[in-house]
Amino acid sequence: MHIRTFLGALLLATPVVLVSASPARAADYATQPRNNWLPNARVSAIAHTGDRVVIAGDFTSLRNPVTGESVARGRLAMFDAATGDLVRSWAPAANGSVRALAVGGGRVFAGGDFTTVAGQSRVRLVALDQASGAVIGGWNPAANGSVRALAVIGSTLYAGGQFTSVAGQARTRLAAFDAAGGALRAGWVSAANATVYTLAARPDGGALLVGGLFTTLGGTTRNYLGSIDAASGAVTGWQPPPGCMVPSNQCIVTDLAVEGDSAYASIAGPGGRLAAYHLGTGARRWERLADGDVESVAVRDGRVYAGGHFCPDFSGFTRCDFAAVDAATGAVDPDFAPTANGQIFALDAGPDALRTGGAYSQVNGQSRPYYTEFPLRPPSPDITLIAQGSTWRYDDSGADLGTAWSQPTHDDSAWPSGPAQLGFGDGDERRVLAAGRTTYYFRHTFTVPDPGALEAVTLSVLRDDGAVVHLNGREVMRSNMPAGTITSTTLAPSTVSGDAENVWQTLSIAPALLSAGQNTLAVEVHQAQVASSDVSFDLRLTAR
Numbered sequence: 001m002h003i004r005t006f007l008g009a010l011l012l013a014t015p016v017v018l019v020s021a022s023p024a025r026a027a028d029y030a031t032q033p034r035n036n037w038l039p040n041a042r043v044s045a046i047a048h049t050g051d052r053v054v055i056a057g058d059f060t061s062l063r064n065p066v067t068g069e070s071v072a073r074g075r076l077a078m079f080d081a082a083t084g085d086l087v088r089s090w091a092p093a094a095n096g097s098v099r100a101l102a103v104g105g106g107r108v109f110a111g112g113d114f115t116t117v118a119g120q121s122r123v124r125l126v127a128l129d130q131a132s133g134a135v136i137g138g139w140n141p142a143a144n145g146s147v148r149a150l151a152v153i154g155s156t157l158y159a160g161g162q163f164t165s166v167a168g169q170a171r172t173r174l175a176a177f178d179a180a181g182g183a184l185r186a187g188w189v190s191a192a193n194a195t196v197y198t199l200a201a202r203p204d205g206g207a208l209l210v211g212g213l214f215t216t217l218g219g220t221t222r223n224y225l226g227s228i229d230a231a232s233g234a235v236t237g238w239q240p241p242p243g244c245m246v247p248s249n250q251c252i253v254t255d256l257a258v259e260g261d262s263a264y265a266s267i268a269g270p271g272g273r274l275a276a277y278h279l280g281t282g283a284r285r286w287e288r289l290a291d292g293d294v295e296s297v298a299v300r301d302g303r304v305y306a307g308g309h310f311c312p313d314f315s316g317f318t319r320c321d322f323a324a325v326d327a328a329t330g331a332v333d334p335d336f337a338p339t340a341n342g343q344i345f346a347l348d349a350g351p352d353a354l355r356t357g358g359a360y361s362q363v364n365g366q367s368r369p370y371y372t373e374f375p376l377r378p379p380s381p382d383i384t385l386i387a388q389g390s391t392w393r394y395d396d397s398g399a400d401l402g403t404a405w406s407q408p409t410h411d412d413s414a415w416p417s418g419p420a421q422l423g424f425g426d427g428d429e430r431r432v433l434a435a436g437r438t439t440y441y442f443r444h445t446f447t448v449p450d451p452g453a454l455e456a457v458t459l460s461v462l463r464d465d466g467a468v469v470h471l472n473g474r475e476v477m478r479s480n481m482p483a484g485t486i487t488s489t490t491l492a493p494s495t496v497s498g499d500a501e502n503v504w505q506t507l508s509i510a511p512a513l514l515s516a517g518q519n520t521l522a523v524e525v526h527q528a529q530v531a532s533s534d535v536s537f538d539l540r541l542t543a544r
Contacts, residue, residue, distance in 0.1 A: 028376055033364075035066055036079075038370065042057045042359040051082060053350070056101050062077055074092070092134070101150060107128060108130050111124060149199040150199065152201075156179060159177070169184060173192040176188040190234070195214070197212040197252065208227065209227050221239075224251055244270060251269040253266070258299070263276070271289060271290060299327060304326075306322070306325070311339075316332075318337070321358075322340065322356075331508075342359045353373045355372070398439075421537065424535060426536060433535065440526075445521075457508065464537075477505075480493065481493070511543070
């Protein structure tokens, strides 16, 4: 399940011929980590509550990379979220792996494979005082198998994993407890026929999303992902499509995150997947493929962050173990591309930092074992490289210009020029073009002193009907145009009319495609039919 097919050279050599018209929103977090305490073994879970962050896993000590100090910590540790300082008074120690965390009611709940915590018998489940780390007395529902997932809704704690009994009662991989006292919820019975790896509450608290290796929930077919009623444990009608065919392939849901009306799933199996599902209908909104397992997911403010064991390919982008996408469209963020050399098992998208944990030793080629904090980056103003309404040189002669016209070296000094919008037939043109042509050509030069200083570049095009955009002789966008070779006689596949004529088609492009000094954008706008009643063109280019 952790296979990497090294296609990096192929991906880098592939020309850009088609880019989604829906842009990825730029990630909020810096790609360079800040100094943080470093565990000596893997981190499997992260929980963020208020001004505190808890991590859990297999580690037995933490090291401060600045001072060199090493402090013993038995698979559980707490940090101050604002400063990153270790909370030294919070030091419960578990004698085995801690695989899951949840917080609620002033408590930290932990699940895993341990049998004692702070020297007290606690078999795979424990409740800790959030302030002191003390084990909660009397809270002791032992599980007979590994606990892999925890979630809190109101006064109820939910657990999932590999167990078949809890507190001496049959509970097949799912259980619900009174969070205060630890007693099993009377009448709450649900079951999965294989391991449950992740749980997530719906925003309304009425249901619990369940992901894992199972193919049934409560005896009802649910392939790796489903939903159960929070009050009763009964399976709901929410039934998203599986990530791949079953049972010949297993697209295991390893982690879940919820925001707004969507659920986001990390999926492992033959390759890996990151998918979005509608919380109402269960319909899959989008899916992105990777060349290895996607094992963790987090979402914040319309951005989805994925971690796993993929490299170098994530949805056609070179990404190693980290990726970010737009929550609405799944478009890959062009800038957020830190790299790790192992698996990412946990992600927490906090208001101050993206926190990650796993079984890796390096981030961005530097020693950063097992736990990393990517800080929130300060906002930076947009820079206008080409303003809306700029002046463009154009050719509306109807001649076949071949391909040389799009190169930066092409001499366009004899072309006429005029301000956008350029076109005819709508009455809002600032420069009217000749009618009756299939293709119209536009060129504009602009200067970028230092492309390396830019974090993101956004291209927006207004076109009626179709457009192909070239930057410094390289195609970077097609909008409403067919695949394959484009010539002067190629028609756009569909007519753009009505309100659609005023919709800007936007995408993010890599700053590395810009040159220091002069750059050239060359745009060809194609009609859907030669006798079209109108044509329109404008373009803006901004950078951060």
